Every structure is written in C-alpha cells, then in structure tokens.
Amino acid sequence: MLKEFKRTVYCGHISEEHLGKKVVLNGWVHRVRNHGGVVFIDLRDREGIVQVVVEEQKNPEAYEIADRLRSEYVIGVVGTVRRRPPGTENPNLKTGYYEVEAEKIAVFNTSDVLPFPVDEETPVSEEVKLRYRYLDLRRESxxxxxxxxxxxxxxxxxxxxxxxxxxxxxxxxxxxxxxxxxxxxxxxxxxxxxxxxxxxxxxxxxxxxxxxxxxxxxxxxxxxxxxxxxxxxxxxxxxxxxxxxxxxxxxxxxxxxxxxxxxxxxxxxxxxxxxxxxxSYEEAMEKYGSDKPDRRFDLNLVELSDIFKNTEFKVFRSVLEDGGVIKAINFKSSDLTRSQIDELVNYVQTLGAKGLAWIKVEADRLNSPIVKFFSQQEIEGLRQRLNLEPKDVVFFSAGKREEVYRILGNLRLHIAKKYNLINNSGFxxxxxxxxPLLEWDEEEKRFVSVHHPFTAPKEGHEELIDKALKEENLDEKKRIISQIRSxxxxxxxxxxxxxxxxxxxxSLELQDKIFKLLGISELEAQEKFGFLLNALRYGAxxxxxxxxxxxxxxxxxxxxxxxxxxxxxxxxxxxxxxxxxxxxxxxxxxxxxxxxxxxx
The missing domain is CATH 3.30.930.10 (Bira Bifunctional Protein; Domain 2)
Known part of the structure; x- marks a missing residue:
C-alpha cells in the first residue's frame, strides 16, 4: 500500500506550480469536518497544513474512508491540486489558496484520543507535555x-x-x-x-x-x-x-x-x-551587580559609601568600619505602596539578606524609618547622587562588596521583570x-578559578603570581591575587x-604556578591533569x-x-x-x- 501512497510533495509546499497536477501526500489528520456529502480534512506534516476535499458523489469509496477519520490518524492521499473556490481562501495559511481533491485515501494508522490537543490554543502543564513529548513536538511552535x-x-x-x-x-x-x-x-x-x-x-x-x-x-x-x-x-x-x-x-x-x-x-x-x-568585569559588577548584566533597563547600582563615611547611623557605620560598602538603586517614579515595598523586602530575604533599607520620596519629605538617623548633609548627598524626585523609591544594601552585588543585582532584575521595565524590542x-583570574572560596577556604584553571593571566601579571606564591599572610595574598586579571x-x-x-x-611552568595558587599539589595535578601537562612538554x-x-x-x-x-x-x-x-x-x-x- 505504501508504494502507491509514497509522498511526492509535503503538505506545506503545495503552491501555484502544483495546480492541476496529481500529488501524493502523507501526514496526520489535524482536523476533519463533514459538511454533508463533502468531507474537509486539514492534513498536516512537518512543513505545514493543506486542505483535502473528498466529495461523496465523485468518489464514494474515498468518502467512506474520510468519514471515519479522526484527529491524528496517519493517512496517505492521492489527489489533484486545485484552487479554493472564491471566498473560501485562508490567507493565514501558507497553502490557503489551494486544496487537494482526493481520489484515494489510505489509513496507515489510527490514534487514541490525545491527552491534550496539539493546536496552539490549548494550555498544557509542562509535566504533561514532557510525558507525551512526541505529541508536544507535533505542535507548530x-x-x-x-x-x-x-x-x-x-x-x-x-x-x-x-x-x-x-x-x-x-x-x-x-x-x-x-x-x-x-x-x-x-x-x-x-x-x-x-x-x-x-x-x-x-x-x-x-x-x-x-x-x-x-x-x-x-x-x-x-x-x-x-x-x-x-x-x-x-x-x-x-x-x-x-x-x-x-x-x-x-x-x-x-x-x-x-x-x-x-x-x-x-x-x-x-x-x-x-x-x-x-x-569590564569591574564596571559590570559596580553598575549592575552581575557579570552578565541585563542592560535593557536602567535601575543601576549607585555607590554611596563616601556619603556615609562619617555617618552616625550605626548599621552603615559598622559596615564601613568592617571594610564593606553601601550601594543603592533608585526605582524612579514608581510610587510603590508600602505593601509593594514589603514584598521586595521579603524577596531579598529569600536571597539570604537580613532586610532591605528603603526610602520613599514624597513631595515635602523623605519617608522611611531610617531617615531620622541621617544628617542633613547625608540627605543632601543622597538627593544629588540619586537625583531624587517625588515618587522615587530607593533601596539600600550594606555589607561585603560581593554580597551587596548579589543582593542588589538580583533585586534589580526582580523589579525589572515584576514591573515590566525591560525593553524587549531588540538584542x-x-x-x-x-x-579576575582567581577568587577566594569562603566555604572551601581556598582560591578557585573564576573560569577554569587553564585560563592564562593577562600579560604582565605573572609578577603578581610570583609575589602571591611567596606571600604567607593570607589577607595580603588575597589582596595581591585580587589584582590579577585573566x-x-x-x-x-x-x-x-x-x-x-x-x-x-x-607554558608548563606557568600552569604549575596556577595549580600551586589553587592549592593543587604536584601529585594531585599529575593524577587529574597529567595527560595535559605531559602534552605541554612537547611544543604547545x-x-x-x-x-x-x-x-x-x-x-x-x-x-x-x-x-x-x-x-x-x-x-x-x-x-x-x-x-x-x-x-x-x-x-x-x-x-x-x-x-x-x-x-x-
């Protein structure tokens, strides 16, 4: 049977060049409609859909088969391409000006009722889609x-x-x-x-x-x-x-x-x-709190440490004395309600932050529980640095630099998605x-590679590597290594x-030095990466x-x-x-x- 019904053209490729010609189609029944003596079949394959018409008077045998078809039956059709009658065209369909008048139909396989329709209009849970992925993949998208x-x-x-x-x-x-x-x-x-x-x-x-x-x-x-x-x-x-x-x-x-x-x-x-x-990595972290920032909206991080260098606000003062930083983002003209602010405070707490200081700018004052602790000079510094205007809401983060980046970087993105700030018009x-070449892992108490241990340092930074290898004081070692760029x-x-x-x-010599900074012994390096190290000996x-x-x-x-x-x-x-x-x-x-x- 398949020999007689071997495809000659894809459904979605039916076009002007096929008018009046006999074609053979294979595919799945997308929809079927019986209009009393005429059956219309939307036949689908990977290239698209075309309408197949079966008329009882002209072809009773094919009509009898067509009348029994259901969605997702697998069929073959032999027929002739013709134009759709005026007024029945479908301009939304690639093949919408043509149809195939069926002469023969073969049913290759039937189908059970689907767990979900494969048209685009029907929402389906991801669990169901993945369980029946072969059906999900039939959907156009x-x-x-x-x-x-x-x-x-x-x-x-x-x-x-x-x-x-x-x-x-x-x-x-x-x-x-x-x-x-x-x-x-x-x-x-x-x-x-x-x-x-x-x-x-x-x-x-x-x-x-x-x-x-x-x-x-x-x-x-x-x-x-x-x-x-x-x-x-x-x-x-x-x-x-x-x-x-x-x-x-x-x-x-x-x-x-x-x-x-x-x-x-x-x-x-x-x-x-x-x-x-x-x-630069440094600019990305300073402005956006991320090394893969989304720049399609504003809401940049602003440095405020210098404004509060002499502050009487104990929370900020203790952070600065401990070598931390204070940064903020200004959600301009947002006019957030207190419940909306509380939702954002709750969000940063899910990131591990203890809380989130904030200020809401009103017409005649700065509204916040923390403003009473600020001097007039600090308030004026904030107004200028953040370009404060009525309805602005400012969020502060104070702590170790990396932690501030993480909290405000995530908050920035969360606000942008929640309040539709992202410009999706382009790329x-x-x-x-x-x-940085390396960074300190607080959990493992050792240096780790920012990318991988085979990344070369910037030219001229080899001296810093040698200096770090000789340094015994851990804090000084961290300071030196923080300067090495990759x-x-x-x-x-x-x-x-x-x-x-x-x-x-x-260079094998340089690779050995990097392994030493990473705390990888010669024996461990040979066990893990010996085949690469040996290759570096022979003209890399x-x-x-x-x-x-x-x-x-x-x-x-x-x-x-x-x-x-x-x-x-x-x-x-x-x-x-x-x-x-x-x-x-x-x-x-x-x-x-x-x-x-x-x-x-």
Whole structure:
C-alpha cells in the first residue's frame, strides 16, 4: 500500500506550480469536518497544513474512508491540486489558496484520543507535555523551534568550514577531573573499582588538539554536568566549541562576532552592530551587580559609601568600619505602596539578606524609618547622587562588596521583570572582559578559578603570581591575587551569558604556578591533569578558544525563556526524563557486572 501512497510533495509546499497536477501526500489528520456529502480534512506534516476535499458523489469509496477519520490518524492521499473556490481562501495559511481533491485515501494508522490537543490554543502543564513529548513536538511552535535549531547547526558548520576549521569529535568516556561542577561517572565492567566520567566540556582534549597541530578545531558537542538545575540549565546540554592556535583575544573574539552576526542576519534578518560593545568585569559588577548584566533597563547600582563615611547611623557605620560598602538603586517614579515595598523586602530575604533599607520620596519629605538617623548633609548627598524626585523609591544594601552585588543585582532584575521595565524590542549583545583570574572560596577556604584553571593571566601579571606564591599572610595574598586579571571573555545577550572563552596557558611552568595558587599539589595535578601537562612538554603553541551554549543561544533567538523549549527531549528541573522514566533502577545482575553495590 505504501508504494502507491509514497509522498511526492509535503503538505506545506503545495503552491501555484502544483495546480492541476496529481500529488501524493502523507501526514496526520489535524482536523476533519463533514459538511454533508463533502468531507474537509486539514492534513498536516512537518512543513505545514493543506486542505483535502473528498466529495461523496465523485468518489464514494474515498468518502467512506474520510468519514471515519479522526484527529491524528496517519493517512496517505492521492489527489489533484486545485484552487479554493472564491471566498473560501485562508490567507493565514501558507497553502490557503489551494486544496487537494482526493481520489484515494489510505489509513496507515489510527490514534487514541490525545491527552491534550496539539493546536496552539490549548494550555498544557509542562509535566504533561514532557510525558507525551512526541505529541508536544507535533505542535507548530515546538516544530518550528527544532527546525530553527537545525538551521543553526547547518549555518555553524558552513561558517567554520569556510573559515578553515576542522570538525573533530572528542571522547564521551573520559577521566574524571572534578574542578568545577560534579561529573557524571560511569563504572567500568572491565576494570573493577574504576570509573569513566562523562565530559563537562571538551576543554582538555581541544587544547591537546592544538598541541597536535590541528590549529583550527570546532565541534557541536554534548556536555554533561551533575549540577542543580534551573530554567536555563540541563544535565546534558550542547556547546558550539572551537579552539585556535597562534592567536590573541582579538582573533578569537572576531570569529565569535562574525558567527553571531552570520546567524542573526541569515536566520532572523537582523543586522547586529560590530564591533560588539565591551564592558569590564569591574564596571559590570559596580553598575549592575552581575557579570552578565541585563542592560535593557536602567535601575543601576549607585555607590554611596563616601556619603556615609562619617555617618552616625550605626548599621552603615559598622559596615564601613568592617571594610564593606553601601550601594543603592533608585526605582524612579514608581510610587510603590508600602505593601509593594514589603514584598521586595521579603524577596531579598529569600536571597539570604537580613532586610532591605528603603526610602520613599514624597513631595515635602523623605519617608522611611531610617531617615531620622541621617544628617542633613547625608540627605543632601543622597538627593544629588540619586537625583531624587517625588515618587522615587530607593533601596539600600550594606555589607561585603560581593554580597551587596548579589543582593542588589538580583533585586534589580526582580523589579525589572515584576514591573515590566525591560525593553524587549531588540538584542543587546556585548562582551564582558578583564575578569579576575582567581577568587577566594569562603566555604572551601581556598582560591578557585573564576573560569577554569587553564585560563592564562593577562600579560604582565605573572609578577603578581610570583609575589602571591611567596606571600604567607593570607589577607595580603588575597589582596595581591585580587589584582590579577585573566585573558578571559564572556559574551552576553540580553542578560544571559551565551558563551565564554579565554587564551589558555601553554607554558608548563606557568600552569604549575596556577595549580600551586589553587592549592593543587604536584601529585594531585599529575593524577587529574597529567595527560595535559605531559602534552605541554612537547611544543604547545599559544592558543585560545570559545564555547557557546547552543541551547541558550537558540532559545534567545526564538524569544523563549526556557531552553527546554528548544531541546527535543529535555529533563525536568529535577533532572528527570518524564518520557522514559530516567533515571531508573537497574537489575542486580547489571550492578554485579560493574562491581557496584547500592546502599539502602
């Protein structure tokens, strides 16, 4: 039967050129309507919908089959393309001026009643959508998301091929090098007690490819991290990964800009302005409280420490005496009610803040429980620095600098979303550069890499590394290390980090020094990264690279909040695949084969 009903054209491709011609269509019944002697079938495939008409008088056999059709039956149709009668056209449909007069219909399969309709009008819970993902993917929006993702893949491959890059696959079963997120580990059946790790990224292998002489590498690669999930995180995700030899930052950043502009222009018809704007890490944190700031609205952080340097307000004075800072954001002309202010206070308390000081500007006074503690000079300083006007509401945060950034940075974004301050009319694309190389982890009581331990320091900062290695006083060591900047660069679009990269360390001596600052012993370094360190002994060229989060990039280009909407089979926020039921138990036999015993 299939031979007779083998597709000759997609439903969504029916056009002027097919008028009067016989065609064969395959697809799903989107809707079916019987108007008494005439059955209208909206037939759908991945390219769109076309109307099929079956008339009882002309074709009683086909009509009898058509009359029994229901939504989502899988059918084949042989028929002739004709124009729709005047007045029945559907200009909202790509094929809305044509229809197919059916001669034969074959039913390939029936369908149970769906758990939810696959038209766009029906809201469905995410749990139900993911459990029946194959039905969810039949919806127009989801289908378009995956087709768009496919186009991104094709343009990326074409772009890198034209630039002389070579696509090379790196291993999926590799060595655990836990320096960041948790690894997914895989027990070895042939080597009892030993484990593979699934790759968090191809970082070490792509550096080794540079040592091997493949000076321009790229890969669209799956990466896996066993970490807590959010709307923009998945345990498995996709990167556009590339590396280049004999380059500096500008060379890598130029390739990134060219690729992003290529994708936006060819897939969205949007011309982005180059070169992309650049923001230093320090400026990003000072103004926005984030290293991936959303700049599509104001509400910037304002420094107030100098205004309160001689304050009698005990809370502020103790913070400044302890080396902290005071910053504020001014929600201008907001005229918030007390209950709205209290809601924002409650919000920052969920972030771990003890509270949130505030001032509401009224026509003749500053309304706040804390104003009585301020001198007239401090009030005047606030009026000028914050450009205070009636109906403004100011929120203060005082504490350690990093904590103030975190509280006000999150509050800024929360207010913008809650009160619709964000300008969604375009794309704000920019670089964040001049990151610190290392930072102090209070929980682990050691220095950790801001990006990863293979990121090179800025030229001229090697002396600070040597100085820090010699320093025994921890506070002084922290001060020195805080001055060391890296050769890293992140790309941010509309407040999301789309990707990051750096110039790598290609000197074994320098890499050893960084490991020492990180508290990684020679033995531990050899155990974790020995294969890379050994490669650096044999003529490693200067090199650098970049990795895009493809899922996030596609979601942004499609105007979506969650990357789950651009992944065919995503996990939930708890890392569960509702379609298959993974993760799941395995049999005792399987556990025994890999020498694993599960503890109750």
């Amino acid at each position: 989801m289908k378009e998301n995956l087709l768009f993702r496919h186009k991104v893949y094709q343009r990326v491959r074409r772009f890198f091929d034209e630039k002389g890059f070579i696509e090379i696959e790196t291993p999926f079963l590799t060595k655990s090098t836990p320096e960041g997120a948790r690894d997914f580990i895989v027990p070895s059946r042939l080597h009892p007690g030993k484990f593979y790790a699934l790759p968090q990224s191809p970082q070490l292998f792509k550096q080794i490819l540079m040592v091997a002489g493949f000076d321009r590498y790229f890969q669209i690669v799956k990466c896996l991290r066993d970490e807590d999930l959010r709307a923009d995180r998945q345990p498995e995700f996709t990167q556009i990964d590339f590396e280049m030899s004999f380059v500096e930052e500008e060379d890598v950043m130029q390739v990134v800009e060219e690729l992003v502009c290529d994708l936006f222009e060819n897939l969205l018809g949007i011309k982005l302005k180059r070169p992309f704007d650049r923001l 704000d694309v920019f670089w964040v550069v001049d990151f 050769r890293a660069y992140d790309l941010v679009i509309n407040g999301y980090e789309i990707g990051g990269g750096s110039i790598r360390i290609h 060229p200067p090199h650098g690279g970049f990795a895009f989060g493809l899922d996030r990039l596609v979601a942004l280009m499609r105007g979506l909040d969650s990357i789950r909407d651009v992944i065919a089979f995503p996990k939930t926020q708890k890392g569960i695949c509702l379609l298959t039921g993974a993760p799941d138990y395995v049999s005792p036999k399987q556990l025994k084969e890999v020498h694993i015993k599960v503890l109750e």
